Amino acid sequence: MTKISKGKLFGIGVGPGDSELLTIKAAKILNEIQVICSPRSAQNKESIALSIVNPIIEKRKDLKELTILEPVFPMTEDSLTLEKHWDMASKSIAKFLNGGLNVAFITLGDPSIYSTFSYVQKRLENSYSIEIIPGISSFSACAASIKKPLVEKDDVLIVIPKIKENLNILMENGDTIALMKTSRNKKELENKINHQRREKEIFSVENCTMENEKIIHGFSEDKPYLSTTIIKFKK
Numbered sequence: 001m002t003k004i005s006k007g008k009l010f011g012i013g014v015g016p017g018d019s020e021l022l023t024i025k026a027a028k029i030l031n032e033i034q035v036i037c038s039p040r041s042a043q044n045k046e047s048i049a050l051s052i053v054n055p056i057i058e059k060r061k062d063l064k065e066l067t068i069l070e071p072v073f074p075m076t077e078d079s080l081t082l083e084k085h086w087d088m089a090s091k092s093i094a095k096f097l098n099g100g101l102n103v104a105f106i107t108l109g110d111p112s113i114y115s116t117f118s119y120v121q122k123r124l125e126n127s128y129s130i131e132i133i134p135g136i137s138s139f140s141a142c143a144a145s146i147k148k149p150l151v152e153k154d155d156v157l158i159v160i161p162k163i164k165e166n167l168n169i170l171m172e173n174g175d176t177i178a179l180m181k182t183s184r185n186k187k188e189l190e191n192k193i194n195h196q197r198r199e200k201e202i203f204s205v206e207n208c209t210m211e212n213e214k215i216i217h218g219f220s221e222d223k224p225y226l227s228t229t230i231i232k233f234k235k
Contacts (some may be wrong), residue, residue: 067101157176
């Protein structure tokens with residue numbers, strides 16, 4: 001009996017939202033891959049990452065042969081619930097890899113920056129071959145949208161996912177702050193930043209690179225899920 005070679009897992013960053021910002025390599029793999037895994041935050045919500053790659057995969061001649069997995073990665077802070085869903089997704093992917101099929105796990109932005117791919121990667125990296133395809137991060141895209149450099153010369157860039165006790169120390173030592181997942185942050189964070197004594201510019205970008213992109217001087221009031229804030233301290 002011929003032994004089936006295991007498939008390869010690709011972690012693909014699909015960028016901030018505009019399908020045209022997919023890398024050439026990402027598009028090539030998505031045109032050839034047999035299985036695409038695209039998590040959604042709830043059973044009744046569409047995957048944003050999948051909507052970004054749809055213009056690519058819809059043109060495939062073998063579209064009917066493409067399998068799309070959409071496991072639920074819930075938006076919760078409960079670690080047990082998250083672990084359960086990451087385990088289930090990893091097992092589903094492993095079944096296809098064991099059958100000799102290649103799988104592309106697509107994720108917003110870049111797979112190495114606060115990506116859901118990392119949870120699956122940790123569970124599968126010791127048993128399967130993995131390749132990571134980088135994507136454009138949200139804060140890089142936001143800098144392009146506001147037409148401002150993130151950092152210059154020896155400036156320090158600090159990326160903050162949520163409010164922490166060391167926020168004041170970070171702000172004292174950073175020249176530019178990229179505040180991720182703005183929708184999760186409360187007024188407490190905004191007040192801390194506004195009361196920071198250093199002179200600064202604050203830009204928030206909602207739905208960066210998409211048709212409904214919105215640039216705001218200051219903090220966003222409505223805070224959609226895809227929103228990032230850039231704080232540039234003046235020297």
